[in-house]
Every structure is written in structure tokens, then in C-alpha cells.
Amino acid sequence: MLPSSLLTKLNQASEGGGYLGSLLMGLTFSLTSFACVGPFVGTLLAASVQGDKLQPILGMAFFATGLATPFFVLALFPSYLKKLPRSGVWMMRVKVVMAFLILAAMLKYLSNVDAVWQLDILTRERFLAGWMILFAAPAAYLLGWLRLEGIKPEQEVTIPRLLLGVFLLSFSLSLWPGMSGASLGELDAYVPLAKRTSGGGGGGGYAALPWKKNDLAGALAQAKAEGKQVFVNFTGYACTNCHWMKANMFPLPEIAAALGKYILVELYTDGTDADSEANQKVQES
Structure with a gap:
């Protein structure tokens, strides 16, 4: 982390107005906000190395535009710097x-x-x-x-x-x-989902459905024995959309009734264990 005294001096220098003041304000803002933009930029950079080209390009374009616009406008109209609210x-x-x-x-x-x-x-x-x-x-x-x-x-x-x-x-x-x-x-x-016991139960909603966890072979064997089809839910421990589906969609009476006709299995793909790696291969196949 940079010393607060250095950031204070940069901030004071940026109050002088003009093009230099705008540049110093931008520098100060970049240094102080780096930790905040890290997760956003980091996600885009991670996507770029995974083969996705369009999303990182559009993401960085919008990010750069949003970040630069205030300073571009202030550089064109330096007098507006004096109208900005002062800290207190x-x-x-x-x-x-x-x-x-x-x-x-x-x-x-x-x-x-x-x-x-x-x-x-x-x-x-x-x-x-x-x-x-x-x-x-x-x-x-x-x-x-x-x-x-x-x-x-x-x-x-x-x-x-x-x-x-x-x-x-x-x-x-x-x-x-x-x-x-x-x-x-x-x-x-x-937020973390409510815990459920193995094989279902232990709460209502999604937790009450008899999901098999990371056991596709067992689900297929049970489905063959009972003459049913298998419903596979590829999910993740930290997947926000997955959590929303589990909390708000699967527990609906009509959805739960339809799922009751299947052998249910959930395959987690974002863990650090061997099951997650195997599930990723199944998902990609």
C-alpha cells in the first residue's frame, strides 16, 4: 500500500485545476481505487486466457470508457473542478x-x-x-x-x-x-444455502428433494432399476445463478412435482476435489 501522505499530496496537487490537475486527480483515483477494480479486471483477464475474446474486449472497453469519461470532461472544462464538493x-x-x-x-x-x-x-x-x-x-x-x-x-x-x-x-x-x-x-x-442431509430431507424447498451429490453412476444404476430417467444438474459451490435456482425455482410445487419423476443428481464443477474435475469432463462431453 502507498503511504497516505503521498496520496494526500497528490490529492492537494490535483486541486490546482488545469490539465495537470486533472491528470493528477486521475492518478490519485487510480492508485486509491486499484483494489476495488481488481476483481472486475481480474475476471476479464481470466476470461481472456481461457479463449474468450469478445467478452474481455467489450468489458475492458466499457470499463475504460466509464473510468476515463469524468477525467476527460474535467480536462475539457477545468473550471468544474472548483464546483466539486469538498471533503469534510x-x-x-x-x-x-x-x-x-x-x-x-x-x-x-x-x-x-x-x-x-x-x-x-x-x-x-x-x-x-x-x-x-x-x-x-x-x-x-x-x-x-x-x-x-x-x-x-x-x-x-x-x-x-x-x-x-x-x-x-x-x-x-x-x-x-x-x-x-x-x-x-x-x-x-x-448467501450459503441451508444444509441438507444425505439423500434429501433436513429442511424444506431444495433441501427436501432427494438429490444425489456427485454420484452419476449411482443415479444411472438407480434409474435403470426403477425404470426412470436421470435429471442432471451441473452446479457449483460458489455459483450465484445456481444458488438462485436452488432457492427460488426448484422448490416451486409444480417444479418439485416434475422433478419427482426423475432420479436427481447434482454434479459440482467448481470444487478442488477429483469429483469436480470428473464432473467438468462430463459437462464438456
Whole structure:
């Protein structure tokens, strides 16, 4: 990481206006935001080495355009630099709130690693408990219940602070039903799924369906013995779309009834074990 003093000097130099000021502002922005754009750019670079050409080209074109447009406009009209809002107490509040939100995002990425490696540390209950804390904390801060830098005890709660604080607190409390395995709707795509016992059961919805995990041979043998067809679901431990399907589509009564006519098997393709490698070959065949 670069020293904060260096970034501060670059930021102060960028306030001078003109073409040099715009360039320095762009340099400062690039240095401070590199960690934020890394996941996006990294995904595009990974796609480029996997043979996909169009997606990386379009992705980088849109990314570069979006990143460069503000600085291009400011370079054409340097006087607008003086009209930009100055940092102050409000900026400290933004930093505090964003710090908690970034920690929540970090927990999400850690849950993906936990799922792929099958460590079973960040279970659904632990993950949701962490998110409840990380969203309730900035709410308490904005509402004046949690004393941190940026808000003095004698300051009144403004309408924007009240609205944002209530929103974050409401979101935190809305996660509570998910602790007991209840559906969280669209949000289920981003949180760990409820655990199920082998062969189905152990909860409702997707967990109640008798899926065989990474056992295509066993599913084929059972299907032959029972005279049924096999329904193969290629899925992933960290697949957002897969989680959404499991939480919101497969549990629908009409879908569950249709799936009941098949022998169900789910093949995970994004793990680090031999089963995932074998499932990838089956998917590609």
C-alpha cells in the first residue's frame, strides 16, 4: 500500500485545476481505487486466457470508457473542478459506513472460498449472523447509538442519516428468518444455502428433494432399476445463478412435482476435489 501522505499530496496537487490537475486527480483515483477494480479486471483477464475474446474486449472497453469519461470532461472544462464538493465531516461518515459494507463484501467472498474448499466454517447461520452485525453496526453509527469518528454526541440525526440508518437496520433484521433456514427470496443467491442431509430431507424447498451429490453412476444404476430417467444438474459451490435456482425455482410445487419423476443428481464443477474435475469432463462431453 502507498503511504497516505503521498496520496494526500497528490490529492492537494490535483486541486490546482488545469490539465495537470486533472491528470493528477486521475492518478490519485487510480492508485486509491486499484483494489476495488481488481476483481472486475481480474475476471476479464481470466476470461481472456481461457479463449474468450469478445467478452474481455467489450468489458475492458466499457470499463475504460466509464473510468476515463469524468477525467476527460474535467480536462475539457477545468473550471468544474472548483464546483466539486469538498471533503469534510460527511466524508468521514461515508468512510465509516463503507468500511462496514466492504467487510460484508469480504465475508461474501470468504464464504465462496469456504464453499469451494468445503471447509464448512462459514455456514449459513454464521454467515448471516456476520452480515446482521456488519449491517446493523453502520445503522447504529448513523443513528447515533454507536460512537465513532465523524459524528459528535451533540449532533442531531439528520433526515438522510435517519433514512439510511433505518434502511440498514431493516435489512439487518430481515436476515433473521434465514438463520432458521427460511427463504430469503432473491437474496438466497448470495448467501450459503441451508444444509441438507444425505439423500434429501433436513429442511424444506431444495433441501427436501432427494438429490444425489456427485454420484452419476449411482443415479444411472438407480434409474435403470426403477425404470426412470436421470435429471442432471451441473452446479457449483460458489455459483450465484445456481444458488438462485436452488432457492427460488426448484422448490416451486409444480417444479418439485416434475422433478419427482426423475432420479436427481447434482454434479459440482467448481470444487478442488477429483469429483469436480470428473464432473467438468462430463459437462464438456
